[in-house]
Amino acid sequence: MLALAIPIAFALMSLALLLNLWRVVRGPDLPDRILALDTLYINSIALLVLFGIHLDTMIYFEVALLIAMMGFVGTVAVAKYLLRGDIIE
Amino acid sequence: MIAPRRWLPHPLLSLLLLILWLLLFNTLSLAHVLFGLLLGILMPLFTQRFWPGSPRVRRPLHLARYALLVLGDILIANVQVARLILGPVKKLHPAFVIYPLDLREDFSITLLASTISLTPGTVSADVSPDRRSLLIHALDVDDEVALIAHIKQRYETPLREIFEC
Amino acid sequence: METIIEALVALFLLIGAAFALVGSIGLAKLPDFFMRLHGPTKATTLGVGGMIVGSVLYFSTRGEGLSLHELLVTLFLFITAPVSAHMLAKAALHLRLRTVERTRGEGALPRGDAE
Numbered sequence: 001m002l003a004l005a006i007p008i009a010f011a012l013m014s015l016a017l018l019l020n021l022w023r024v025v026r027g028p029d030l031p032d033r034i035l036a037l038d039t040l041y042i043n044s045i046a047l048l049v050l051f052g053i054h055l056d057t058m059i060y061f062e063v064a065l066l067i068a069m070m071g072f073v074g075t076v077a078v079a080k081y082l083l084r085g086d087i088i089e
Numbered sequence: 090m091i092a093p094r095r096w097l098p099h100p101l102l103s104l105l106l107l108i109l110w111l112l113l114f115n116t117l118s119l120a121h122v123l124f125g126l127l128l129g130i131l132m133p134l135f136t137q138r139f140w141p142g143s144p145r146v147r148r149p150l151h152l153a154r155y156a157l158l159v160l161g162d163i164l165i166a167n168v169q170v171a172r173l174i175l176g177p178v179k180k181l182h183p184a185f186v187i188y189p190l191d192l193r194e195d196f197s198i199t200l201l202a203s204t205i206s207l208t209p210g211t212v213s214a215d216v217s218p219d220r221r222s223l224l225i226h227a228l229d230v231d232d233e234v235a236l237i238a239h240i241k242q243r244y245e246t247p248l249r250e251i252f253e254c
Numbered sequence: 255m256e257t258i259i260e261a262l263v264a265l266f267l268l269i270g271a272a273f274a275l276v277g278s279i280g281l282a283k284l285p286d287f288f289m290r291l292h293g294p295t296k297a298t299t300l301g302v303g304g305m306i307v308g309s310v311l312y313f314s315t316r317g318e319g320l321s322l323h324e325l326l327v328t329l330f331l332f333i334t335a336p337v338s339a340h341m342l343a344k345a346a347l348h349l350r351l352r353t354v355e356r357t358r359g360e361g362a363l364p365r366g367d368a369e
Contacts, residue, residue: 001257005264009305012271013314016278016298023281031289031346038338039281040292045327046274046302049309050267058313064327072334079341083348115323117297167273174293183289183353206336207299212291213336214343226288226343239286 006054013047034078040069101149102131132150140188151251158247166208173210173229185214188223188237191245195220197252204244211236263312270304273297286353287346295339303328 018069020043023036045064097103110125111117125141173181192198202213203224210228217224230236280293306324313321 001259001264005267009267009271012268012275016271016275019275019278019282029346029349029351031342031349031351032290034345035287035290035294035342036281036360037296038342039278042294042298042302042335043274043278044330045293045331046270049302049305049324049327050271053263053267053309053312061323061327066336068327072338074267074331075338076341079338079345082271082345083341088357089256097349109326112323112326114329115321122276128319163296163300167297169278170280170292170296171273174276174283174297174354178283181289183286200338201331206295206339207332212288212295212343214288214340224347226291228289228292 002053006050009050010047010054012052013043016043017047030082031079034075034082038071038075041067097130097133099133102133106127107134128154133139146225148251151247155247155251159208159244162243166210170210170228182231184227184230184233186211186225186227186233186236188225190220190222190238191241192249192252193220194252197248198223201245205240208244211240259311259315263308266304266308266311270301270306270308272301273304274301277301287351288343288353291339291343295335299331299335302331 012041017040020036020040024033024040027033045067047058048064052058052064106129107122107125110128111121114121144241178193190198190201190202198216198220202216204224205213211232212226213223214226215224216222225236227236274297277297277299280297281290284290284293290305306328309324310322313324
């Protein structure tokens with residue numbers, strides 16, 4: 001059953017990533033692009049988790065955690081830059 | 090004998106740190122439990138100065154119940170939001186709503202704002218400078234007054250019971 | 255027993271992926287920024303959460319004992335998603351982004367007073 005579910009889930013996630021990418025390219029404003037990038041990294045975490053199950057290994061867990069942390073810091077930093085024109089005051 | 094408040098200023102934070110440590114290493118071995126305990130005691134001690142007005146949890150059990158309530162609501166909220174998103178866009182009635190706050194402490198306001206962002210069709214967008222009101226954007230709302238009453242009764246009242254009185 | 259767990263894992267993965275996709279569809283489809291904000295903060299976060307629950311279930315039943323550390327990722331996402339949504343919304347208010355015409359209650363907005 002998993003052999004069927006995993007490819008389907010991969011397909012759904014890939015579609016989600018493509019939609020995010022479309023929003024990054026399309027814009028129209030900077031916050032839209034940042035939001036799209038934010039969603040992009042969250043979806044890529046899901047993709048990594050899926051890949052871990054597919055390969056039957058837990059080795060990708062740390063990567064997922066690191067992406068989650070770095071992505072959050074990045075989003076907040078860019079949002080703050082838009083808000084204040086400066087990141088560290 | 091030193092008073093417990095001196096060397097264990099944030100018991101819940103210490104417990105949380107221990108659990109995080111054990112989750113991170115995915116083990117329950119004695120060495121890691123001891124080291125996690127050590128970290129859980131030392132880290133709040135060293136960072137105490139950065140936490141001037143630390144939130145007091147008056148009723149931990151109510152907090153657990155609140156977490157379960159929010160988790161259940163997140164599940165329901167997502168089915169609703171999925172239906173809204175997949176349905177026709179023309180039918181949605183987005184609105185900005187000013188939500189008057191009864192909570193006064195920063196920490197509980199943060200919790201309420203996060204809860205609002207994660208539950209049905211609402212995202213908190215801004216806090217007024219005097220911390221008296223939240224600006225909420227709702228995806229599809231017919232009656233602003235009912236929305237405010239719903240949030241007040243379902244989320245804010247339990248939070249007040251837990252943190253403030 | 256094995257098949258039940260496998261079916262559960264498959265179910266969680268599919269539901270999670272479906273919610274993540276719904277979030278992304280919302281991001282691509284809805285007409286203004288504030289409406290787009292809803293999809294990623296709720297649906298995508300829950301979608302990743304669902305997939306991670308599936309992963310926990312899968313790795314915990316392989317006979318090597320409980321494996322809960324993936325829950326850290328979910329926990330982190332659930333804490334950070336509202337914060338980044340809030341920051342982005344503030345930035346968008348500051349930049350005075352356009353909203354869909356039928357948005358109500360816009361007169362009261364604290365536009366551009368970020369200082």
